[in-house]
Amino acid sequence: MTSHRLGWAPYALLLPSLAFLAIFFAVPMVSAFGLAFQDASGAWGLASIRRMLGDAQFREALLTTLVLIVAIIPVQFALALAMALVINAKLKGAGLWLYVYALPLGISDLAAGITFFAIFTERGWLNSGLEGLGLIERPFIFLNYQTPFWLIFAVVLAESWRATAIIMVNLVAGLQGIPRDYLEAADVFGATLWQKIRRVILPLLRPSIQVSLILRTILAFQAFAVVIALAGSGLTVLSSEAYRWYGEYRDPNVAAAYAAFILVLSVVSTLLFLWLLPVRREQVG
């Protein structure tokens, strides 16, 4: 086998990637924490962290971020599972369904935000539809900082539209790994679809679900263009605060404190999912 003859070869092949990731991943990550623990003059200390925690927007941003995650993930999972089951059922034109459901993989959060702005804005599609059905008499103002419920509703819908495909593709790949026999056996015993989902599919999908949950949560911490496009300054999340502190206040230290905080939250949530949904070794792959 080739691997015995050229012991150094794999390392040479990995070297460019490792070097690049060291410069553009490892170093910035360390220096993000460095920046967060310095103040504008470069002196070490907790000044920037304290400014972040003491900022009037901080608590609101944290709360909104968490509310969004809690609201988005169940909706996306239900949608993604429905899509995955539809694809797995091998309908006519299965490839077409998959392609349609996977379309949003190519849609940016900014484009998604503006698209849903066109729907939710005062003279937009939703109001046109509701009025056409006779449900409202005059346009309802959804995107208003005084009605955070509707702002969050719009963001949840836009995010569910854009990012469900990522979970769906994961789940479809996982479903294809479930032997047909299991589902046929469940059929023989007269299981309903719901029983099949609860007792056979979900347990066997656990590795895919775990990965999707982790990935989705990490991405949700970064969702920011959707929020800005839909809510402007009416809604704030952690990453838009990082953007504001860097772009508007020209304070990279507090911005880095926000970034470091987001990283800590991402790692904590990843560990949480690994702990809540343990995957046994033999379930992987």
Add this chain to the structure above:
Amino acid sequence: MSVAARPAAVPVPRETAIAPDRGRRARARRKTLGRALLYATAALLALFVLAPIYLITVTAFTPRDAVYDYPKRLIPESFSIETMRFFVTSTGVLGSLWNSVVVALISLVLSTLIGTPAGYALARYVFRGRDAFRLTILSTRAFPIVILSIPLAVSFIDWGIYDTVWSVALMHTALALPFTVLITGSIFVGVPRDLEEAAQTLGCSPAQAFVRVVLPLALPGLAAASIFTFVLSWNEVFAATILTLRERTLPALVLSSLAASPAPFRFAAAWFMLVPSLIIIFVIRRYLLGMWGRVSR
């Protein structure tokens, strides 16, 4: 949402065991009904995905003064590229469009050149540290763009490449690289090792065997993977906005001028950002499942 739960409403015939004949008929009926429900669910889900794309398209192609018309009609009365022309001829748009393409192309080339060898190593060699490397690559996905962009902006200012296409392209390459390594790895796993070994037995050097045998077989998959890198870069907005001031990419320009730009500008911009990605997803549709599904393992 109710869409997911709907098929559960299909009733189970309890009498199956008692009256096999009636049971069979009931089961057949249940199956037809289930099938119909399945198609209905499939169509509803497709509608959920497609409707917003349709709506933004209609909005982007209404005349500029008709954009504010209310109520809107699902089938537009007038079609016009006026809004689109207004967007394209706005200050900075063409320049940012060019920047977006350049950045995406640089990211595509760099991440493919740097990532493919590592993917090959993961697929073909058993070596000490292989699992550690894989884990490192996987874990990079946990690091938000936010945390990389801000310190990198500070470094890029020091290096004198802040506010150039290179700063954004390097950042996008870093974002795409883990993805490229894992995908190319899974693509090379799919090329039979026997063929490569046969070529070497017949006198090819390992490099020749790679170029003449492995590469042609892996090429479609590799192309799909690098095209996807293009989409990642084309769509990315946070780092692009942080790392530029004047040399904006299209999403960065749109985001930074969002509050000041009129609605027709935004709608045209959204459509303009959407369409290339949709075309690309269409082109690589056959590879999507393999790419994402395998990477997440």
